[in-house]
Amino acid sequence: MISLPVVLTAAALLFAIGVYGALSQTNAIMVIMGIELMLGAAMLNAVGFMRYAWPDAASGAFFVLVVMTLMAVEATVGFALVIAAFRNRRTAELDDLTELKG
Amino acid sequence: MTGALLWVTVALPAGAAAAARVAGRRTGWVALAGAGAAAVPAWALLVAAAGGGAASSTFTWLPAAGGVDVGLRLDPLAAVMSATVATVGVVVVLHAGGYFANDPRAPHALGGLLAFLAVMQGLVLADGYLTLLIFWELVGALSARLIAFNRDDRTAAAGAVRAFLTTRAADLGFYVAILALYAGAGTLAFGAQRPGGALGALVGIGLVLAAMGKSAQAPLQTWLAGAMAGPTPVSALLHSATMVAAGVYLLIRSDALLAGWPLEVAGWVGAITAVAGAAVALAQRDLKRVLAGSTTSQLGLMFVAAAAGAPAVALFHLVAHAAGKAGMFLATGIFQHERGSTELADLRGAGRDDRAAFAGFAIGALSIAAVPPFAAFWSKDAIVGAAEGHPAWVLLVLIAGAGSAAYLLRPALVLGGERRARGKGKVEGGTEASSVGAPGDRAAVVGLPGRGRMLVATAALAVGSVALGVVGAPLANLLDLPVPQVSLMSVALSLAAVAIGAGAVLVALRAPTALARAALRQLYASELLRAVVQRPALAAAALLDRVDARGVDAAVDGVARGTLRAARSQRWVEERGIDAGVDGLARLVGRGGAGTSRLQTGRLHEYLRDTVLGAAAVGAVVALTALT
Amino acid sequence: MSDLATALVFWPSAAIMLVTGLYVFRTSSMARAGLLLLASLGIEGLIFLSLASEFLGVLQLLMMSGEMVIMVFFMVMFMADPGGLMGMDMTHDKRRSAAVAAGVAAALGAVAVATDWPGAVVTGAAPDIEQIGFEVMGRSMLSFLFAGMTILFAMVGGILLAKHGGRLGIPAPAGEPRDEEGAGAIGSALAGGEAGVEPGVEGEPEHPSHGSHAP
């Protein structure tokens, strides 16, 4: 059946997929997607823990709420930034953002 | 009481110097009064010493490490020296009053002479080597100042510099000797035992070297000839009678300390110098330089005497020589005024023009040439006698004796010879006083301002040259030293030497040309010193300067690259100089900086990747530390 | 929910979640990627439900549907080739990224499996909605308020960054002397010495509203 390590492993894989996305994508939007997945993995962890270890730990549920909030607000700001970037450069390719370095 | 007298002896001439500086037109008489007054305590000291008195007045000068004292002391040797200095001083100051009668800078000169007397008194009365060194150096500095009295004269300036530098270089020995003595014996007092081993060697070598320098012993004699560019009274006082005798005084004073091989060395130096000085004197064309060579030679004889275990004889000869040689100088001063030159060629017949001065000159010359019964005859005979144990020294002394007869007869013949019509003497070189005019103008000679005073002074010393022959034994008694014995043998030998020397001149036996040229040029001692000391020092200085200007690191880079870079002028030096230190050190670090800065590629995904790897590394480290 | 039911929902859901998540980054179409992400995170909501966190699961579904719709809009608006018609590659450094991600997965997964997690091993329970309510309105009140602040300022910030033109839509009065010092100075400060570059607000591109379909 299902047990805590199974859930956690699924979350770890989801997190790793998110990491892969953040690392491999050239487009800012795609990277944001990766980050969303990473946050989703964190939520899955918390839910798993509540189910299999701490059924009374409402703070975990609140933690998940917070993560959802973060997902939303970070996406908001991220998109706003992408719009601004696009206005300036007509692209949201991160590989073009190499003026600042050294 | 006596202690205070010691200080007064030193202080009086110093005070007189100050008075003479401000005395204006009357400076000659003020100076004379000062010198005379200063002689009183000096003679009082001699009287006290003769009465068996001894005193010491010291105080702690350097308080560290239990204290190092300085001070003055009275003992027979000091008293004799002090009286000699004071007496010669009075006479020379008297003479100088005349010599500088028309010179607006007379106060300067007379003040200098009196100041010199003060420090010379300090030198002879010093108690302990530290005090001796202090006055020893001061004497040297004042000597330079007096030589360079005529400041428009380049030769005089050069002579002053050379005199000071040569003696100071030799004084290095004095310094080292003092250091070694203090380290070895723990004291700088007279009468300390020479420490053993290397320290003792340093003491011995050092003191002998210092004495050689001061007394112008070969090969350091050349400065004395250069010093002749100074005013003649200065030459009389400093460079014949007193200051140059300080080396001999040091040997006598350090008799015990230097016993053994150091004195042996000094003896050899003296004997050789005696001959060399004679040779040099024989070849000179300038009267003062003749006398300088003679002084070197005679001081060499004193070295021999001191080394041969007869300090009393050395002192005897010192006193006798002081009277004779100073007298000759003073007479020369008169001739110089009359002819405006001291070149022998210009002085031809000067003695005929001024017979009184010539008489003074002649008496001094006879004494120095060891003609009986003048003073130096007795002292020189005593030297020959004292050196009996060293046949080689005896031989050299005799040769020097013959030489002295020869080199003194030569100028005497010139002075007393026929006048030769000639224009006004060369004015360059030692012409600080106004010359009177053409040779043969006897009226002008008699009317020479100050001549009276100069003559009186010369005469006083002539009297000394006659009378001082008798002081040998009393001196020895006073110093509690063996009385010099004058043997028939030595008398005969020295007389023979004198005769040979005089005869050689009379038959105009000429020395081989090469030797004469060498003698004229101080036997190439200057060249030797220049090659061994001066040139290397200057070359090293210039080299280091070049190296330093390019920054110390340039030296490391090697000469080849250094010369290449020299082409690139000032700009390069600037940049290199400033940045070399900072940049050079930071280059390595800077490379690290560039490396870390290269991590910052500007590409975000690389940042993230590197971050994950870094975090993994941190995790690994934490895991390692946690598990161990 | 019983263990079996949980298992029945969890396994396929998890599989779909991971596969769709992975394919977000394997498609060449940004629109598709957005939809896949929506699917993945939506499915995650299902998993929440299966793990007895009904409230959170529902919330997740609602949030994701809203959010993902917006995201798709963005993609259409701004991305080169939103439909993936050109088949262009949107990745870089794929191999190393994959390796790193695999390493992360391996490390986290290994720790997750190997660790003897504490806490009661219970079945079928999770904090119920009342507990969550007490939590939110009680102990975590401050955090909750703070989350609200965060949302507010994310909105403010988002508008600040994204909105084009004059302040709050009110166009700048015509002819008003503009203080060029302000924007210009900052601009040059950022330009790091490239004086003359005046990236003032007015210098923005006029209508960046759609991507160019450049060949």
Next chain:
Amino acid sequence: MPLLTLAVTIPIAAAVLAAALPARLERAPQRIALAASFLALACLLATWARFDPDRGMQLVEEATWIPSLDVAWRLGVDGMALALSAMSAVLFVASAIYGVGPRPLTRAAAALILLLEGATLAFFLAQDFFLFYVAFDVSLVAMYFLIALWGGEQRRYAALKFFLYTLIGSLPVLLGIIALFLASEPQTFDMIRLAEEEPFAGTGVGASLVFLAFLVGFAIKTPIVPFHTWLPAAHVEAPTTGSVLLAGVLLKLGTYGLVRVNLQMLPDAFAKYALPVALLGLLSVLYGALLALAQSDLKRLVAYTSVNHMGYVVIGVAAAAATGISSKARELAVDGAVLQMVAHGLVTGALFFVAGFIQTRARTRDLGRLGGLFGPMPVYGTATALAFFASLGLPGLAQFPAELQIFLGTFEVYPAIAALAAVGIVITAGLFLLALQRAFLGETPERWRGLPDLGTRELLALVPLLVLVVALGVYPRLVLDVISSGTWLLGGG
């Protein structure tokens, strides 16, 4: 009355006052500078009167500052501090009299000189490392501006070199101070306690590193060859007063630190490294002398002789470090080293004045171009000769007893080094005599015939220094009785 505090604060307050003056009061800055420097000197002389040579550190004035770090306003004197601070105060008075260049002091110049005075006095009097270091750096800044604002043609280059070298030199000092602080127990910046407790006793790695840090810092300041290359440039370009203060006062910061810190607080480590340090000192002596010999610029020449003379100090301190506790040689060497610092300050101050005077008259300091100066300027010539002879170590003048004591003390430890160092006095004799011959003797060329002799202000600045030089040479116990290194060298107070 807190005399030491006043001696430090009066100049600083006066500096602020001078800087704040309205520009139209043209003569006021000079008067303020004079008054303040005289007051500071008076404070130190009053301290001198109250000073008891038989006790070590004394008359300590202490006010809490940062008790948590045991940082306090601690001023105190022992023989070395008193002698050096008094000497500095004298030089500052002379500088205030002379001004910068031929003109009276401007506001900025007065403020900088007074700031420099406050900083250097604070440095010598400080018994707290915090204050010590701050003073060290402030003096650097003030001197930098003196050079940069009133220097010669290449003043920027010289000032930069000076600034970089000495700032870089001050960093190791700071690190050393931090190390001493951290190693002390309980941690303190109190120099008196650090000297007593010697947190880095022994010759371990830590002690060696701390020792080297201080050594490098002070070696640059002193300067010891091969860290000396900033010195000639700075001196040549600095204005007269800047040179006087740089050579007379600022160089002493290095050697003072060498004694105060390296010798007093790290004696074991110093004993271990005494020989290399002494060899560096010897190198400085000979190298400096030979370089000076090669110079034709009078200021450069004097600058290099400073390297030479400070080399003697280094040798003496190293010799003292090498000897065991309370040996005769140690006392002699340190007494000599401190006296040498005082004497060199006065003598070199006088020498740079002398060089400056001719610069303002003849617009050159090139010995090759000068000549026969005795003729038109007898007073100047005499003063110069006196200063030259003092600098070459003639007995009867200030540097002789100092150098002699250093030699006496060193010879017992390093006879060869002492003997070789004595060669330096011959070389310096040579270079000074040659300079005298070239610039002052011989016939006066036509272009120098009209040079005016020294004026009142110049004499007022110069003569006191020369008088002190003679007085110290004749009776060195004037200062030696106060220095009495035996009482403080081993800590305690």
Next chain:
Amino acid sequence: MTVADMKEMEERMIADLPWLSPIGALALGAIVCVVLAIVLPRGRQGLVGAWAAGAHLAAAGLAAATWLDRGFRVTMEGIFVVDGLALVLTGLVGISGALCIALARPSLAGTDREGEFYAVLTAASLAAAVLGAAADAALLAIALGLSSIASFVMTGYLRGAPRSNEASLKYYVYGTVAGATMVYGLSWWFGLAGSTDLRVVGEALRDAPDAAVIASTVLVVAGLAYQASLVPFHFWAPDAYDGAPLPVAAYLSVLSKLAALVALARVLALALPDGTAGWPTAIALIAAATMTLGNLAALPQRNVVRLLAYSSIAQSGYLLMGVAALEGSDQGLPALVYYAIAYAATNLAAFAVVLAVARERRSVDLDAFRGLGRSHPWWTAVLVLSFLSLLGLPPLAGFVGKLEVFRAAIDADQAWLAVVAVVNTVISLYYYLRVIAPAVLDPLPPGPAPRALRGASLPIAIALLGAATVAIGVGAEPLLDLADSSTMLMRGG
């Protein structure tokens, strides 16, 4: 939980409200800012700034009042700690935030989103204050989130400038990845403890399996370390500082960073009591890496902002020494607190001058600083003081700060770290001098005189910050007392 429990809790929380007044002021200030920004006409947006600054100062004042009147307390059922550390941070945030507004105002005046900028800045300050006081994983996550978001927005404020945009976007991606990582780690902590309360977490982690503890800790640290720009989580910082408006860079380098460091200290101390999993060593290693890399990377920079960015990374390393010493020494926390205060003043001063120069000369290249001393002596003075303070020279703030962290490191048996820091200090001299030297030493380059700047807020801020840089060092005692009495409540559960 019963309704009665609920009631009781409610009363407790209401009683806690006075302790929340500082962050209340910030929250209220931020919200009112939004309203004002909407309401006020464009010409009056400056008033929003004034209001925001007032809110900051009110927060600082309330923090001081809380410290003095009410003492320390754990509030809000344990999730929000009002202790010395938190109050100092709040005070710092208040004062520095107000100063940042003063710095930003001249640049912002007349731009189109001025009011909103102040609102966002105030929100960032609120987040910073909460971050430093959070003792609950959820609050920590959301506080870091708001802090990050507000920072991104401020960085990207110049929407028209590609560099600002680039900086913001990079910062955003990097920051959100790091934040997500932290959240993931926090979720594990929750799993290990069954609560998001960090105190409970601390109890649980004591005995939890090592692998899970280590892995989750690394993940959590990543989030905070990124905002504190610690190696290897620093990559965003140079680019973001470089591209951001300079006042924002100043804000990020001081407030965001200090808040993150304080949060790091609190989280580690609470969640990993007694050095669980050996974190002090790991943190010490990170500190060493951070200061070394920061200093090395700063060496080749020609862009002064980037140079300052790397310098501030290096400073994070020094600050982190205080965190590393938390467990090993009682001095760790005071050192952190004092250094934070010193760093805030110093770094803001440096940025303020750079900002002024950038505005006047339109460049932040090293060359733009040439001859600054001629045209702007006071700016230059503050620049030099702040750089030397960053370097750590007495008597400036940075010196005492460095001393404190060195002390703490040695007391905590991390002497090696102090040695690394010393070596780093030496390295850093080079790049600080690279800016100072041309500013002080070079002449003004030829060219048209730059326009004089209008407005008083920037000069006043520069003067205040310069004075603070000196005063915090010279008058360190009260602040050291403050640091000593600042405590961390709930340590170790």
